[in-house]
Amino acid sequence: MPYMFDPIDFNGTVFDLDETSVMAKGSMRFSPKPIPASYFPKSLIFNAASSRLPDMFHMSRGFFVVSERARAVMEHWAPGAVEFIPVAHQARPKVAATLKFDSAYYFINILGRAQRLLWREMPAQDYQSKTDDGAEIFGLVNEFSEWRLREREPGEPLIWRDEAWRDGNKEYRGWTPVLIEDVLWRELDANFPDQLHALQIGEGYGV
Structure with missing residues (x-):
């Protein structure tokens, strides 16, 4: 069963975010479209560190950074499913020595x-709003243990955002979380232990 892609948090960082950026305001998380590359910050500035920098971590909730090592694994297993946008990294020598940059x-x-x-087989949250053409909008409940997914078909990506689904005058939206097939999750976990939360769809936390 797939997982949510949820790297560990990493504190002790300061990020160079353009205050006018759409990304900085978080609105792109709630759009089904890929985030334009121009919305991403150009550099990460690390002012403090207490341990080595993980190979996968949150810049902020829902926006992810990966190392060259992690990029190689993801690109091998899921070619074309992920765009990798380079970001510069800076730190004072003492901080850099602790972080051990890739x-x-x-x-x-x-x-x-x-x-x-599988929206018909799971509870949904009524957003109390409608699309432009009048369809009622529903979304995911917070308990991922109640979500249900069909089996992956050949050619479908190993890491993805789910597309909206229409059922009569109802539209179901579940594109905010990033979902990852278990085979890719296990490969990342094997290469980078303890860097992903084990949030398996249809199961409780840590199962």
Whole structure:
């Protein structure tokens, strides 16, 4: 069963965010479209560190950074499903020695799309709003243990955002979380232990 892609948080960082950036305001998280590369910050400035920098971490909730090592694994297993946007990294020598930087870092933009959520088999949250053409809008409940997914079909991405699904005058939207097939999750976890939360769809936390 797939997982949510949810790297550990990493504190002790200061990020160079353009205050006019759409990304900085978080609105792109709630759009089904890939985030334009121009919205991503150009550099990460690390002012403090207490341990080695993970190979996968949150810049902020829903926006992810990966190392060159992690990029190689993801690109091998899920070619074309992820865009890797280079970001410069800076730190004072003492901080850099603690972080032990990889050769490069990237923001990731999830390009993979599929419609695998089984909305008729799971509860949904009524957003109390409508689309422009009058369809009622529903979304995911917070408890991922109650979500249901169909099996992956050949050619569908191993990491993706789910596409909206229409059922009569109802539209179901579940594109905010990034979902990852278990085979890719296990490969990343094997290469980078303890860097991903084990949030398996249909199961409780940590199962």
